Amino acid sequence: MPVRKRRSKPKAKKGKVRNATPTTVDGINFKSKLEVYCYEQLKSSGISFKYEEDRFTLVEPFTFTHDSWELGKIKGERSFKKANPNIRAITYTPDFVGVYDKQPFIIETKGLMTDSFPMRWKLFKKHIQEGKIQYDLYMPRNRKQIDETINIIKSKNESIKPRRK
Secondary structure, rough: OOOOOOOOOOOOOOOOOOOOOOOOEEEEOOOHHHHHHHHHHHHHHHHHEEEEEOEEEOOOOOOOOOOOOOEEEEEEEEEEEEEOEOOOOOEEEOOEEEEEOOOOEEOOOOOOOOOOOHHHHHHHHHHHHHOOOEEHHHOOOOOOHHHHHHHHHHHHHHHHHOOOO
């Protein structure tokens, strides 16, 4: 009896978002149309922001001083080998970082999430909390939520202002 090969989902290349259409607007390369929509809405709303310019280090790089044997690849073959003791940093680069009426915010547009993103997002929230950084965080997943995010940013800050008589 022949053995069937299991079909696996095609893996997205590093840095590429699955099911996203890369698009260039105003000389900026966006990873998805959802990011483009967010960019255009922020711009038309007069909210100041930067696109993928800030990088946060969530876990500093370190050297593991004990032995660690793991599955690795040597010349294309899988093998059980001693792992590299140098551990890279875990970083996070949000899509949009901005300030509206002195209140900093971060918008992370997410259509489909990668497997690693929920953990990275939790680490980022912990980083914000422990660093006592006063960012408001937003994660819209569609155009309607982007519009709502912009309305929240604008109305939140307007409701804080004292009313003139």
